[in-house]
Amino acid sequence: MRVSLFATCVVDTMAPRAAWATARLLERLGHTVTVPDGQTCCGQMHVNSGYRRQAVRVVANHVRAFEESDVVVAPSGSCVASIRHQQAMVARGAGDEGLARAAEELAERTYELSQFLVDVLGVEDVGASYPHRVTYHPACHGARVLGLGDRQLRLLRAVRGLELVELPGADQCCGFGGTFALKNADTSAAMLSDKIASIVSTRAEVCTAGDASCLMHIGGGLSRLRAATGTVHLAEILAATEDTKEAAT
Numbered sequence: 001m002r003v004s005l006f007a008t009c010v011v012d013t014m015a016p017r018a019a020w021a022t023a024r025l026l027e028r029l030g031h032t033v034t035v036p037d038g039q040t041c042c043g044q045m046h047v048n049s050g051y052r053r054q055a056v057r058v059v060a061n062h063v064r065a066f067e068e069s070d071v072v073v074a075p076s077g078s079c080v081a082s083i084r085h086q087q088a089m090v091a092r093g094a095g096d097e098g099l100a101r102a103a104e105e106l107a108e109r110t111y112e113l114s115q116f117l118v119d120v121l122g123v124e125d126v127g128a129s130y131p132h133r134v135t136y137h138p139a140c141h142g143a144r145v146l147g148l149g150d151r152q153l154r155l156l157r158a159v160r161g162l163e164l165v166e167l168p169g170a171d172q173c174c175g176f177g178g179t180f181a182l183k184n185a186d187t188s189a190a191m192l193s194d195k196i197a198s199i200v201s202t203r204a205e206v207c208t209a210g211d212a213s214c215l216m217h218i219g220g221g222l223s224r225l226r227a228a229t230g231t232v233h234l235a236e237i238l239a240a241t242e243d244t245k246e247a248a249t
Contacts, residue, residue, distance in 0.1 A: 001031045004069035006110070008079045008212070009041045015212035021239035022075045022113055025126060028239070038065040044082035047090060049179050056094045059087045063102045071120070072110040075235040077142025078178075078211050080112040085145060112142060113235055114151040114210060124154050129242045131161030135204040135229075137195070137218065139211035140173050152210050152234055159237060165202045169194070176217035188217075196221045199229055210234045 003026055007019040023033045042062055046055035062083070066072050074080050084107040091099035117123050136156060142148040156164055175181060175191025195218060199207050207222070207229055209215050219231035 002070055003031050003033050003116075004066055004072045005033050005035050006039060006042075006066065006072050006074040006076075006079065007035065008074055008076045010079075010216070011075060011212045014216050015233060018075045018212055018233035018235045021233065021235040022073065025113075025235060025239040026073065028241075029121065029123065029126065034069075036065050036069060040065075042079045042082045043087060043090065044079060045178055047082065047086045052090050052093055055086075055090045056096065056099075059090050059103060060096075060099055062087065063099065063106055066106055066110075067102065069106075070109065071116070072106070073113055073116045074110070075113045075233060076211050076213075077112045077139055077146050077148060078213060080110055080115075081141040081145035083107050083110050112146060112148065112210065113238075114142075114148060114155055115146070117155060117238075118151045125158040126155065126238050128158075128162075128238045128240055129160040130237045130240045132205045133163045133165060133203070134206045134208055134237070135165045135167045135199060135202040136170070137167060137174060137199075137207055137209040137214060138170055139209050139214045140177075142210050143171065148210070155234070155238060156208070159240075160242075162237070165204050167202060167207075168198045170198075172198075174214050174218050176214055178213065181217065192217060192221045196225065196227070200225070200227055202229075204229055206230055206232045206237075208232050208234050208237055 011018045026033050041058050043055040043058035087103040088100045174195045175188040181188040215231040
Protein backbone atom coordinates (compact mmCIF):
# COMPACT_ATOMS: atom_id res chain seq x y z
CA MET A 1 0.00 0.00 0.00
CA ARG A 2 1.17 3.54 -0.77
CA VAL A 3 0.91 5.63 2.41
CA SER A 4 1.33 9.39 2.75
CA LEU A 5 2.93 10.51 6.00
CA PHE A 6 1.56 13.62 7.67
CA ALA A 7 4.45 14.51 9.96
CA THR A 8 2.53 17.33 11.76
CA CYS A 9 4.17 20.61 12.70
CA VAL A 10 4.87 19.68 16.33
CA VAL A 11 6.48 16.36 15.38
CA ASP A 12 8.48 17.95 12.56
CA THR A 13 9.75 20.72 14.83
CA MET A 14 10.08 19.08 18.24
CA ALA A 15 10.11 15.30 17.73
CA PRO A 16 11.22 14.41 14.19
CA ARG A 17 12.29 10.92 15.32
CA ALA A 18 8.58 10.05 15.68
CA ALA A 19 8.02 10.80 11.99
CA TRP A 20 11.11 8.84 10.94
CA ALA A 21 10.00 5.94 13.14
CA THR A 22 6.53 5.95 11.60
CA ALA A 23 8.03 5.74 8.12
CA ARG A 24 10.45 2.97 9.12
CA LEU A 25 7.69 0.96 10.75
CA LEU A 26 5.31 1.19 7.80
CA GLU A 27 8.08 0.34 5.35
CA ARG A 28 9.07 -2.66 7.49
CA LEU A 29 5.47 -3.82 7.22
CA GLY A 30 5.76 -3.72 3.44
CA HIS A 31 4.28 -0.35 2.52
CA THR A 32 5.65 2.53 0.44
CA VAL A 33 5.78 5.79 2.38
CA THR A 34 5.75 9.21 0.76
CA VAL A 35 5.94 12.64 2.38
CA PRO A 36 3.93 15.08 0.23
CA ASP A 37 5.46 18.50 -0.32
CA GLY A 38 3.66 21.55 1.00
CA GLN A 39 2.32 20.01 4.20
CA THR A 40 2.45 22.27 7.24
CA CYS A 41 -0.16 22.60 9.99
CA CYS A 42 -3.61 21.01 10.23
CA GLY A 43 -5.07 24.21 11.70
CA GLN A 44 -5.88 22.87 15.14
CA MET A 45 -3.97 25.58 17.00
CA HIS A 46 -5.85 28.32 15.14
CA VAL A 47 -9.26 26.77 15.68
CA ASN A 48 -8.75 26.02 19.36
CA SER A 49 -7.55 29.58 19.93
CA GLY A 50 -10.61 31.08 18.25
CA TYR A 51 -9.03 32.04 14.92
CA ARG A 52 -11.38 30.14 12.63
CA ARG A 53 -11.24 32.67 9.79
CA GLN A 54 -7.45 32.51 9.72
CA ALA A 55 -7.62 28.72 9.82
CA VAL A 56 -9.38 28.49 6.44
CA ARG A 57 -6.17 29.04 4.47
CA VAL A 58 -4.36 26.48 6.65
CA VAL A 59 -7.10 23.90 6.03
CA ALA A 60 -7.02 24.63 2.29
CA ASN A 61 -3.27 24.10 2.21
CA HIS A 62 -3.57 20.80 4.07
CA VAL A 63 -6.27 19.50 1.74
CA ARG A 64 -4.25 20.57 -1.29
CA ALA A 65 -1.09 18.87 0.03
CA PHE A 66 -2.83 15.51 0.46
CA GLU A 67 -5.50 15.60 -2.26
CA GLU A 68 -3.73 12.91 -4.31
CA SER A 69 -3.09 10.63 -1.32
CA ASP A 70 -4.93 7.32 -1.06
CA VAL A 71 -4.20 6.94 2.66
CA VAL A 72 -2.74 9.44 5.13
CA VAL A 73 -1.16 8.36 8.43
CA ALA A 74 -0.02 10.65 11.25
CA PRO A 75 1.76 9.87 14.54
CA SER A 76 -0.65 12.20 16.33
CA GLY A 77 -4.15 11.60 17.64
CA SER A 78 -4.52 15.32 18.25
CA CYS A 79 -3.92 16.34 14.65
CA VAL A 80 -6.02 13.53 13.21
CA ALA A 81 -8.84 14.58 15.54
CA SER A 82 -8.60 18.08 14.11
CA ILE A 83 -8.63 16.78 10.54
CA ARG A 84 -11.67 14.65 11.20
CA HIS A 85 -13.71 16.98 13.37
CA GLN A 86 -12.61 20.56 12.66
CA GLN A 87 -11.43 21.08 9.10
CA ALA A 88 -14.76 20.66 7.31
CA MET A 89 -16.48 22.72 10.01
CA VAL A 90 -14.01 25.57 9.48
CA ALA A 91 -14.48 25.53 5.71
CA ARG A 92 -18.26 25.32 5.92
CA GLY A 93 -18.36 28.12 8.48
CA ALA A 94 -16.50 30.30 5.99
CA GLY A 95 -19.02 29.46 3.26
CA ASP A 96 -16.65 27.29 1.21
CA GLU A 97 -18.70 24.16 0.60
CA GLY A 98 -16.26 22.78 -1.95
CA LEU A 99 -13.40 22.90 0.52
CA ALA A 100 -15.65 21.41 3.21
CA ARG A 101 -16.49 18.41 1.03
CA ALA A 102 -12.83 17.94 0.07
CA ALA A 103 -11.86 18.09 3.75
CA GLU A 104 -14.49 15.48 4.62
CA GLU A 105 -13.23 13.15 1.89
CA LEU A 106 -9.65 13.55 3.09
CA ALA A 107 -10.70 12.94 6.70
CA GLU A 108 -12.21 9.59 5.72
CA ARG A 109 -8.82 8.34 4.53
CA THR A 110 -6.72 9.87 7.31
CA TYR A 111 -5.68 7.73 10.29
CA GLU A 112 -3.74 8.04 13.52
CA LEU A 113 -0.92 5.46 13.51
CA SER A 114 -2.51 2.93 15.88
CA GLN A 115 -5.84 3.21 14.04
CA PHE A 116 -4.13 2.42 10.77
CA LEU A 117 -2.21 -0.53 12.19
CA VAL A 118 -5.09 -2.13 14.08
CA ASP A 119 -8.17 -1.16 12.06
CA VAL A 120 -6.86 -0.99 8.50
CA LEU A 121 -3.95 -3.44 8.46
CA GLY A 122 -5.37 -5.71 11.17
CA VAL A 123 -1.96 -5.88 12.88
CA GLU A 124 -1.17 -5.76 16.61
CA ASP A 125 2.22 -7.48 16.66
CA VAL A 126 4.42 -5.33 14.45
CA GLY A 127 7.58 -7.27 15.22
CA ALA A 128 8.95 -4.70 17.67
CA SER A 129 11.44 -5.35 20.44
CA TYR A 130 11.93 -2.87 23.29
CA PRO A 131 13.37 -4.37 26.50
CA HIS A 132 12.41 -1.59 28.91
CA ARG A 133 9.97 -0.88 31.74
CA VAL A 134 7.34 1.38 30.15
CA THR A 135 4.26 3.25 31.34
CA TYR A 136 1.65 4.68 28.98
CA HIS A 137 -0.19 8.01 28.95
CA PRO A 138 -3.36 8.00 26.79
CA ALA A 139 -3.37 11.48 25.23
CA CYS A 140 -6.69 13.28 25.57
CA HIS A 141 -7.58 13.95 21.93
CA GLY A 142 -6.86 10.38 20.88
CA ALA A 143 -8.81 8.96 23.81
CA ARG A 144 -11.74 11.37 23.91
CA VAL A 145 -12.16 12.66 20.36
CA LEU A 146 -10.91 9.77 18.20
CA GLY A 147 -12.00 7.06 20.64
CA LEU A 148 -8.77 5.08 20.29
CA GLY A 149 -9.69 2.88 23.23
CA ASP A 150 -7.02 0.27 23.93
CA ARG A 151 -5.49 0.17 20.43
CA GLN A 152 -2.18 1.66 21.55
CA LEU A 153 -2.06 -0.56 24.61
CA ARG A 154 -2.65 -3.67 22.49
CA LEU A 155 0.25 -2.69 20.27
CA LEU A 156 2.50 -2.13 23.29
CA ARG A 157 1.54 -5.46 24.87
CA ALA A 158 2.76 -7.26 21.76
CA VAL A 159 6.22 -5.67 21.88
CA ARG A 160 8.90 -8.19 22.79
CA GLY A 161 10.76 -7.55 26.03
CA LEU A 162 8.60 -4.59 27.03
CA GLU A 163 7.36 -4.54 30.62
CA LEU A 164 4.18 -2.46 30.62
CA VAL A 165 3.39 -0.79 33.95
CA GLU A 166 -0.06 0.65 34.59
CA LEU A 167 -0.08 4.43 35.11
CA PRO A 168 -2.19 5.59 38.08
CA GLY A 169 -4.80 8.12 36.97
CA ALA A 170 -3.90 7.44 33.36
CA ASP A 171 -7.05 9.09 32.03
CA GLN A 172 -6.19 12.44 33.63
CA CYS A 173 -4.91 15.18 31.31
CA CYS A 174 -1.23 16.09 31.46
CA GLY A 175 -2.12 19.79 31.33
CA PHE A 176 -0.70 20.69 27.93
CA GLY A 177 -3.78 21.30 25.79
CA GLY A 178 -1.92 23.32 23.17
CA THR A 179 -2.27 27.04 23.87
CA PHE A 180 -4.03 26.15 27.15
CA ALA A 181 -0.60 25.63 28.71
CA LEU A 182 0.35 29.19 27.74
CA LYS A 183 -2.90 30.94 28.60
CA ASN A 184 -3.47 29.02 31.85
CA ALA A 185 0.09 28.33 32.92
CA ASP A 186 -0.58 27.85 36.64
CA THR A 187 -3.41 25.39 36.08
CA SER A 188 -1.37 23.57 33.45
CA ALA A 189 1.60 23.31 35.81
CA ALA A 190 -0.59 21.90 38.59
CA MET A 191 -2.02 19.27 36.25
CA LEU A 192 1.45 18.38 35.04
CA SER A 193 2.68 18.02 38.62
CA ASP A 194 -0.02 15.40 39.30
CA LYS A 195 0.81 13.55 36.09
CA ILE A 196 4.54 13.57 36.81
CA ALA A 197 3.98 12.21 40.32
CA SER A 198 1.97 9.33 38.88
CA ILE A 199 4.63 8.57 36.27
CA VAL A 200 7.49 8.64 38.78
CA SER A 201 5.54 6.30 41.08
CA THR A 202 5.64 3.57 38.41
CA ARG A 203 9.47 3.53 38.41
CA ALA A 204 9.28 3.15 34.65
CA GLU A 205 12.30 3.85 32.49
CA VAL A 206 10.07 5.35 29.81
CA CYS A 207 6.72 7.10 29.55
CA THR A 208 5.18 6.75 26.12
CA ALA A 209 2.18 8.29 24.36
CA GLY A 210 0.87 8.75 20.85
CA ASP A 211 1.20 12.54 20.83
CA ALA A 212 4.49 14.43 20.76
CA SER A 213 2.88 17.51 22.33
CA CYS A 214 1.97 15.63 25.51
CA LEU A 215 5.41 14.02 25.62
CA MET A 216 7.08 17.41 25.19
CA HIS A 217 5.13 18.75 28.17
CA ILE A 218 5.67 15.63 30.30
CA GLY A 219 9.31 15.34 29.29
CA GLY A 220 9.98 18.90 30.34
CA GLY A 221 8.50 18.25 33.76
CA LEU A 222 10.48 15.05 34.22
CA SER A 223 13.74 16.68 33.20
CA ARG A 224 13.26 19.57 35.62
CA LEU A 225 12.87 17.04 38.42
CA ARG A 226 15.90 15.13 37.15
CA ALA A 227 13.69 12.06 37.16
CA ALA A 228 15.04 8.73 35.97
CA THR A 229 12.12 8.38 33.55
CA GLY A 230 12.39 9.61 29.95
CA THR A 231 9.82 9.99 27.19
CA VAL A 232 9.58 8.11 23.89
CA HIS A 233 6.86 8.37 21.27
CA LEU A 234 4.80 5.24 20.64
CA ALA A 235 6.01 5.15 17.03
CA GLU A 236 9.64 4.91 18.15
CA ILE A 237 8.87 1.91 20.35
CA LEU A 238 6.93 0.16 17.59
CA ALA A 239 9.72 0.84 15.10
CA ALA A 240 12.39 -0.58 17.42
CA THR A 241 13.72 -4.07 16.76
CA GLU A 242 16.51 -6.18 18.19
CA ASP A 243 18.83 -4.50 15.69
CA THR A 244 18.02 -0.95 16.80
CA LYS A 245 18.61 1.00 19.98
CA GLU A 246 15.90 3.56 20.74
CA ALA A 247 16.78 5.69 23.76
CA ALA A 248 14.55 7.70 26.05
CA THR A 249 14.84 11.44 25.59
